[in-house]
Amino acid sequence: MSQKEKFFIGVDIGGTNTVMGLVDAGGKILDEKSFATGTRPAPDVYLDKLNAEIAGLIEKNGKKISGIGIGAPNGNFYKGTVEQPPNLGWGTVPVAAIVSKALNIPALVTNDANAAALGEMTYGAAQEMKNFILITLGTGLGSGVVVNGELVYGAYGFAGELGHMTAVENGRLCGCGRYGCLETYASAGGICRTALELLSMENRSSLIRDITPNNLTSEMIFTFAEKGDPIAIDAFNETGKILGKKLADAIAVTEPRAIILFGGLANAGERIITPTQKALDEAVLPIFRGKVKVMLSGLQGRNIAVLGAAALAGHYDKN
C-alpha cells in the first residue's frame, strides 16, 4: 500500500479536552471528535474512554488505520510514556503500549510541541526543510527541534525545551521553579506580564490600565496595539526583542533554516515576527545573519495538534 493511501489517527491529550482526528497521508482531516479530559482522571479510566473513542472513530469511517500518534504534555517518545503531566495528576503512564494493545494498532507518543513540529514538516511550512525549530507561543513556550530531517528527542526524550532557556538573569519566576525562563517573557502569558511591567515603569495612558490583570489576554493586547495603544505596541516589540535575542543562542547550536511560530501569540503576525526577526539578526553570529528566517506556521487556523499527532504516526510508519 503506498503512503498516499494510508490513514492515521492523531490524538491530542489536552488539559481540558482530548481531541482526535482521522487523517489521510495528505494531511486532510476526514473526521474528528473530542471529549472532556476531565479533572485529574484516573489513568485507567481515562485510557479506557480514549480507546473506546478511537475505536468508535475508526469503526464509523471504515478505514484501515496504519498508526496512532498521541501528543501529550511530557510525552516521552522513547518510552511511549506520559510522565508527570502537569494538570492531569498522573505519575508515569505507558500510554502508547496501552492504546496499541487495546486497538492492535501501532501507537507512538511525544509531547505536543514535538508533534506540532512533525505536523509542520509533513503538512505545513517546513515541508522542504531538514533543519528548523517550531515554537508554539501559547500559555507557555513549547518547541520542537528538527535536525537532518529528524525530530530531536535527546538522550532521554526531553529535548526541545527552549521555553526554559534563561532569557533574563534573575528574571521572572517560572512555573518550573527557576527564574528568567524564556517562556515567562515570550508566550501569551509572558506578553501580559510584559504589559504590566511596562505600565509599572511609565505613566503613558493605555487601554490596558482599564483591564484587571486577571482578565488581560494576549488577544486584547493585540487588539489594543492595532488601535495604536503605545504600551500594547511596546509590549509586542519587547516580547519580540527578548525572543529574537534568545533564539540566537539556539541558532548557535543547531543552525536551523527557519524559526516557525505557531499558537495564540503568533496570530499577531508581523507585529511579533518583525521585532523577533530584527532582534535575532542583531544577536546572531555574522555568518548566520539574514539566513535564519522567522516565519508563521503553515498550519495556523488548522488543528496542528491533531495533524501533528497524525504526522507522528505517519513519520515513523515503516510498512
Next chain:
Amino acid sequence: MSQKEKFFIGVDIGGTNTVMGLVDAGGKILDEKSFATGTRPAPDVYLDKLNAEIAGLIEKNGKKISGIGIGAPNGNFYKGTVEQPPNLGWGTVPVAAIVSKALNIPALVTNDANAAALGEMTYGAAQEMKNFILITLGTGLGSGVVVNGELVYGAYGFAGELGHMTAVENGRLCGCGRYGCLETYASAGGICRTALELLSMENRSSLIRDITPNNLTSEMIFTFAEKGDPIAIDAFNETGKILGKKLADAIAVTEPRAIILFGGLANAGERIITPTQKALDEAVLPIFRGKVKVMLSGLQGRNIAVLGAAALAGHYDKN
C-alpha cells in the same frame, strides 16, 4: 572489505602546522607527518604541497586508503569548502574537491571541532553515545553537536557555534565583534581574562600579579591553583560557573547525555569539571538535573585533530 581492515588519512589544517596521519579503523595512527602551513599561503600553492605530502604518506605505507578527512577552520561539510578561514587569508576554497581529484580518493571537509566530535564518537569517550556535545577549550571555544548519532551541521554547514552563545549581557568583546560570547569567558584565553578581572576586583595577593598579562597562560593559572593561589582557584571556579550555566541553554535544545571537554583548559581536569558540573546542575530544568554528565575527552593526550579528521572519512565511508 570489512570496515576493520580499512585505512583513512586524517588531515588537520592548522594556522601554524598542517598535521596528517594514516589511521586504521580502530583508531591507531600508523604513521604521521606534518609541515609548516606557512604565513597566508596562496591556496593553490598550499594545496599542491598538501596533496604531495598526502601522496608521500600513502606511498610510504603501501596501504589502500578508503577516504581522506580534513579538519580546517571554517570548513563546510556540505560544500567541501574552507570559507574565509581566520589566519590563512583565503576566500572560499573547494578543498575537498581539489584533494579528491588530485589523489583520486574521496575527501571530506569539516571544521576542527566537528572533526573532534566525530573522533570522540568513533574512538573516544562517546563510543556508546548517540547524543553528546564536544567542547574544545583552546584559544577559543569550539564545539561539535551530535544528535541521533549524527553530527549536526545545520541548514548551511555552520551549526555548533556554542562559543558564540551570549553568556554575559554586554560582556567582554569577542573576536567576532559582538559582546559577551561564551568563549570570551570559557576558554584558555577566557580564563586569563577572568584572572585579570579578579585581580582588578580585590586586593588578595596572587602569583598572577607577578606575570605580565601578555605572558599569562591558562597552564600557569592551573599551576598556581595547584599551589593554592586563591585568585587562580577562583578563576577556575568562575570559568566553570559561566560555562556550566550557559551549557544549560544548549542542553534545553538537544538534551545530550554528556558534555565532553577537550583541549588545553580541559587538562585541568576536576578543577574545571567540578565547578562546571555544579553550575550546570543548578541551571538546568529539574528533569535534566543529574542526567547530563560533564566529562573529559577519551582522547586527551592523543592527536584528536588527526583522529577526528580520519573519523570524518570513516564515518561517511559507505563502501
